[in-house]
Amino acid sequence: MTLTWDPQTKYITAKIAMVGLTPGSTHAMHIHQGTCDKQGDVLVPFLDVTADDTGKINDSMLSAQPSNTGLAAGTLLNIHLAPANEMGAPGSQTYMPISCANIDPAAGATLQMAPLPQFGDHPQSQAILNFDPAAKTLTVSTRATGLVAGSAHAVHIHSGSCDSQGKVVYHLNDLVAKADGVAETTTVVKDVDQAPPATGWYVNVHLGDHDQIEKDGKPALLFAPILCGNVTK
Secondary structure, rough: OOOEOOOOOOOOEEEEEEEOOOOEEEOOEEEEEEOOOOOOEEEEOOOOOOOOOOOOOEEEEEEEEOOOOOOOOOOOEEOOOOHHHHOOOOOOOOOEEEEEEEOHHOOOOOOOOOOOOOEEEEEEEEEEEEEEEEOOEEEEEEEEEOOOOOOOOEEEEEEEEEEEEEEEEEEEEEOOOOOOEEEEEEEEEEOOOOOOOOOEEEEEEEEOOOOOOOOOEOOOOOHEEEEEOOOOO
C-alpha cells in the first residue's frame, strides 16, 4: 500500500497491491488514530475496496474526505472484514480488522500491510497429503495452532495458489480448536484417480466453519482465509 497526500486538495490517494483476500469480497478501509495494536477512532475514511475473483486488489483509491493534517505519525491504515454499510460497532465481528499497517511519515509512504492476529495467537498450520494409487484415496492430515479456543474453521483444497485463488477441489473436515487453540483432523477422500499436482493446488483454512462460509452459493464474510499453504512435492 502506497499513500500519497496532496497538500493542495488535502485528499489522500492509496495505491493498493494485495493478495489473499476472499475472492470478490468488499471491505471498508480507514485511517485511524493509534496503532495496529491499539486502534482508535476513524480519522479518514476511504471508499470500499473490492478484491477480484482470485482474491487480489490492484487499484488506486481516493479518500472519501480530505485530511488537513496529511499523513501523520500516531495513525494507522486499516482494512476491515465487512464493507462500510455492514461494519457495525467496534468490537463486532463485522468490524474486525483483517489487515493493518502503522503510518510513519518519516519512514516513507509505502506501507507493508500485514494480517492481524485477531483469529487467535498468531495461528500456524500444516497439511500433509498422501495419495494411495491402489486404494484411490487421498489422505489429508491437517493441524493448526494458535486458534481461538472452541472456534471451528472450514478447510479446503483449492485449485490455483494462495496468491491467485481458485475453485474448491476437495472439501476437508473442519478444524475445531481445543482449549489450547490446537486443532487436528484427518480427511480421507475416496475415488481419487490422480496424485496431487506438483503445483496448482493450495490448502485454505477459513474464518468460519463449513456452514458459515457461503451464502446463496457465493463466499460469505466468514469465508475469509486465515491460513493458506501451496501444495508442493
